[in-house]
Amino acid sequence: MISVFTSSMIRFHINTFIIISEMNAILHLDIKNAVLVGSSPITLDKIYQPSFSHVKIIGYYDEHHNTKNNGYPYLGNLNTLFDDINTKNIDIVYINLESIITINNIIDQLKNTTCSIILISNTNQVNTIHLNTKDYFLSDPKLETINDIFLIKLFDTPFYGFNRFIKRLEDIVLSIMILILISPILLAVAFAIKLTSQGPVLFKQTRNGLNGKPITVFKFRSMKVMENGQEVKQATKNDPRVTKVGAFIRRTSLDELPQFFNVLSGSMSIVGPRPHAVSHNEQYRALIPGYMLRHKVKPGITGLAQIRGWRGETDTLDKMEKRVECDLMYIKHWSLWLDIKIIFLTIFKGFINKSAY
Structure with missing residues (x-):
């Protein structure tokens, strides 16, 4: 009983320290x-x-x-x-x-x-x-x-001053809660990947984050051959690189669960535009006016585009335009309530992705 209480107090103090540190950063170093x-x-x-x-x-x-x-x-x-x-x-x-x-x-x-x-x-x-x-x-x-x-x-960005603090507080509190809840799933997926294919459980990719600055994004490995460079070939239907376990975790979005650690570290948010490959950014910024404005906020694990069905392979310009349109709409109309709504809808309609290969 004492050990449980002590553990709870330690977690409380750690969480409090993180929140206070973030608040100081926002108020003084922004x-x-x-x-x-x-x-x-x-x-x-x-x-x-x-x-x-x-x-x-x-x-x-x-x-x-x-x-x-x-x-x-x-x-x-x-x-x-x-x-x-x-x-x-x-x-x-x-x-x-x-x-x-x-x-x-x-x-x-x-x-x-x-x-x-x-x-x-x-x-x-x-x-x-x-x-x-x-x-x-x-x-x-x-x-x-x-x-x-x-x-x-x-x-402009909606995340100045108090709004930025609220957004970061939302990310810290929810990511800690979610990581605790999904820890058995994280272990199960990691074990399945290690058991069925050679190579590391996680892999890293470089993406453009807030203000277009490069960040490292974590995912569960779903392919036999990992892609760590800037030139990324999107997975396609019946792609031979995708493992059996990989196909399942991609279809159910379980491969993206490690990104909650990105959220906790501050490089991503729970809700925001999905991070695209660096090569895709350079391609589409020349084709879609205002494309880079989606980087005025941190990239997210889920977003308005995802709950509206614009997920998976972006094999046409029209699909990417629709995704960017949703991203800019999210930034334009951001509110804490909108984030809660997107998270709620993601639980019921955003995880299963039939267009994810």
Whole structure:
């Protein structure tokens, strides 16, 4: 009895430590690198307030070098911005320009990156920008006012501040509970794989995570030959590489259960867009406008696309477009209730996947 109580107390303290650590990380270390397009020291001073403490402005881009831009370094012209967007790990782009044509050109150049795009403008530009970029919006433009400056958020993530904490808390609590509940299943699947085929029980794949950064995703091995590289050939019907046990765990999604450890470590969420192979990202980002916006949130074990039937092999562009459409819809309409609904529906209709080979 004492040992059970002691064990429970240890688990309680471990869980409490994890939650407190995550909260501290969210509140203090969630720093986003931001740049300004256009030179206006007054604007920079006005928007860089304590409410924007998660934002670090690293410099500005403009066609002309303004040495009086309040001490922020000049980083180059617009062409330099497009080259720097990935190498400098830029998270947010503030645009302070009057030319609608130039603004739309910037948006078009950045639509397949993971940058949040925020206009510093007057309200008269909202409808014009929306009409010219409606196919690429992550959500309808959100208008915010700070010190009489209008911020029009075009592409953004719902997970800032408290929302991010709630999402992470949801992931920690549920993943711990689920891992405890499914531990017998994990052991049974691991034993079956080891008993019926040679090779390790788990295998790792590189996927693009939050903001497109690479992460390592765990799965139960379902094939005779593992694919650990970036070039991945999707499994097809009657694929000879898939073992008998592998076919079953793929069809029932049991092969994805180790990803709850990814959730616990913070590289994935329980609910979110499914992580695609790196090679698929490079292929589809050139074909589907706004494809990379799905990386503005962590990849998930299940998601809106999965409960709507867009799972398994994506052998046509139309299938991938439908999946991405669901992913962006999820980001646009995210709420804690939506996550609960998706998890609930996954239990009843998301595990069995007839199109998984």
